Amino acid sequence: MAEDPDLFKALGDATRRTILDELTDRDGQTLFEICGRLAMKHGLASSRQAISQHLAVLEQAGLVHTRRQGRYKFHHIDTSPLRSIVERWPIDREEPDP
Amino acid sequence: MAEDPDLFKALGDATRRTILDELTDRDGQTLFEICGRLAMKHGLASSRQAISQHLAVLEQAGLVHTRRQGRYKFHHIDTSPLRSIVERWPIDREEPDP
DNA sequence: GTTGTAGGCAAGCGTTCACTTGCCTGTCAA
DNA sequence: TTGACAGGCAAGTGAACGCTTGCCTACAAC
Structure with missing residues (x-):
């Protein structure tokens, strides 16, 4: 699993x-x-604190990576973890109208 | 949105x-x-009640469809709602090792 | 050094949520 | 008709979660 x-x-x-x-x-x-x-x-x-906590959750999920530079912290999205979803439950191709 | x-x-x-x-x-x-x-x-x-409530949530999300037949209720999966996820945040193809 | 900016840490609060408990409805077999 | 089976409804409880509040650290400009 x-x-x-x-x-x-x-x-x-x-x-999020x-x-x-x-x-x-x-x-x-x-x-900011x-x-x-x-x-x-x-x-x-x-x-700001709420967003900060949300970003921490997103980072822990691997959906966001951070890069520190001086007093700035840049946030980068990473959608690759989403692949596990479609691999787990394969999506049917183009369902026709019933 | x-x-x-x-x-x-x-x-x-x-x-779920x-x-x-x-x-x-x-x-x-x-x-059952x-x-x-x-x-x-x-x-x-x-x-049983817990599972029943979970199935209700899944049905409301469109991930499960039900079909009644006598006293039985059959549950069928529908993964098509998942498509909206990968359409919303496109997944990069095959990321090479860094 | 002092001030301002970008971000972090932790406790408290109110809501949401998963699960249980108890009782009820509907269907099939004997 | 009676009993067993498949499922539903609703109130109550405890834990998880989102958000706020308050204070603190680090970097940069003056």
Whole structure:
């Protein structure tokens, strides 16, 4: 089996999924960048600490990798863990209308 | 956006993921069949009511469809909702070792 | 050094969630 | 009709989770 509970836990929260959307749109953002853009584009009023905790969960799931540079910490998305999902439950190709 | 929170909520629980594994292995099982086989193969000691509630969540997420026949209710897996995940965050092809 | 910025750590709070318990409905066989 | 079987409904409980609050560390500009 050897499944990864952290992966599904990370995907379980709507704010974390929005963060993945944000990093898909613009990869390598800092914490404050993400906070600002989430408030702008998605109307999310999440605090900095909340986003920070979300990023920690995403990093533990392997969906986000970080890169430190001075006092900045850049966050990069990595979608490869998602492959385990479609490998576990194969998706039927193009289902025709019933 | 139009994401489906129910899908990720359904995938968020380990027992529900095991149920999906079980239905992948043998599709169209009844509630009692699933209970029995989960106890046998996976050592899960979940009660009937617990499994029933899990199946309701999976059905609401569109991952499981049901078919009534007399006093039996057969459960069928449908992995097509999973497609929205890989469409939302495209997966890189075959990452080489760093 | 002092100030401002980027981020981290940890305790507390309220909600959500999985599971149990108990009882009820519907179907089939004897 | 009676009893066994397959499943459903709803309230209650304990744990996990998301978020806040408050304080602290590290780096950079003045």
